[in-house]
Amino acid sequence: MNDNARRWRTPAISVAAATVGVLFFAGVPASAQPLQPVAPQPSPAVVAQTAATPNAALTPAAPNAALAVPSTPSAAVAPAMANPALTPATPAAAAAAPGGVTPPQVAAPAAVPIIPANAGTLSDFFQSKGVAMEPQVSQNFKALNIVLPMPRGWAHVPDPNVPDAFAVIADRVGGNGLYSSNAQVVVYKLVGDFDPREAISHGFVDSQQLPAWRATNGSIAEVAGLPTSTIEGTYRENSMTLDTSRRHIIATAGPDKYLVSLAVTTSVDQVVAAADATDAIVRGFKVSVPGATPPPGAPAP
Template identity: 55%
Template sequence: MIENARRWRVLAAGLAVGMAGVIGVAGQTASAEPLLPLPPAPNPANVNQTATVAAAPAGLAGPVAPGVTAPGAPAPAPGVPAPAPGAALPVGAPGSVPQLATPAIVPAGSGTIADYFKSKGVKLEPQVSRNFTALSIVLPMPPGWSTVPDPNVPDAFAVIADRSSTDLYTPNAQVVVYKLIGNFDPVEAISHGYVDSLQQMAWQTTDMTMGDFNGFPSSFIEGSYRADSQTINTSRRHVIATVGPDRYLVSLSVNSGAASQGVSAAADATDAIVAGFKVSAPGAGAGTPGA
């Protein structure tokens, strides 16, 4: 999947570079379409589970997000490709609960995840990374990247970006986490995971898959769309994680300008984030992701 994406990125670079003469240089604020509409912002939910929330270095050691730790990396399972060099996995705490296999998922033809939850009367409570212990979430931090505030990402759990980049569009990665209050079918919900991306202007898909992601139902889609006269490459993953009686929506969006994809450093950094991103239950460790 990553190799296919790289080949596509090189082709996309040719088109974007040809347009560079008429595209203004973007500011150094990481920005992208928010993953979900902004719900009311109640106080963060109280949770009792214990886990590690980590921003781990990708490649060479880099800074970690405030309030998080970078645990060591266990060896991958036999036959499974190793993560990007230096990508770290969280060390789980005792008390893990085995995850059931995710049934086959048939993608929905319409309605975003937000639309689905609204139709079911499910409330989305945004979570913050400080003192969050319900899940173990690993967001790799490539060398030269740093955590940044971004008002363009409603309910941001974590946003990192390469602020030193000279690309027309600042490469960035965003994570949002919501606690889901209400009754719904997680597999049915995640079947709507492609729709928000497919609705973007001039969307073109390069890869997409649905299935198990470390024991949780997940959707992954990769492609490009047009925003502010630029072509943006994006990789997006939604995960619905169940921990005891609680359920959470974890969404990752990794974005970069198509014009930058001829530069291996930008492509390698975004690929490392996508490959190293992990979501796991407390005590379960990062495990081996699936789809």
């Protein structure tokens, strides 16, 4: 089936891929501090270090003419372990507690859960608050760092069926001849006053309103400090059953707030064949604020 026979359709938000093309805007400069000189030890221990084995190189995707798609290093280098003999003791470890009594540890406050709303889409919520949704384009967009993986055999495609599209990619070599697996990203600048946590509680509703919707997974929480909703399931479109993964993220960059939405969709009869590509998109899609430091151990949404 030729390319013209494929219908480029995308629901409204979320997934990404194995061979990586990256939509990346803005970076965070790194800095290094010189080590303090350490007094020689009488009998210094010899510390053996083992070089990390680099991972296999990834095959880069073809560059996208419309979006900046810099290549990413394929192998992650594991940092060497610190030498205990050269690491100065921390004040807490060096100084004993008065009277030999260990002070109690103060537990971090528990995260307050976000309760999903029963009605009202995100668009409905913003309209009720008088918040304007200004669509953004990928060219020269630097307010956020957005990473959209590009699987092998996928390409950026124009899609008139996706209003306000920031980026749309689709499988150009697979599919069933009727529907092509695809991923859609939409970005809005949100102009007006609102509570991001209250807003993201409406993140499920647009999916729940799809015909014959059946949810298989979902979560609403703050991820790396960004209110995020993720929902997966199936729905009907014409005579087809489609499988989709959708994500909404609300990010604050300085005084501005943005809604970033990802939708990754495929036909149910192609779920297994497209799994490597769609899983790579879903797992690899990242949104972050330039210069912001996420909480320790928190993955980027």
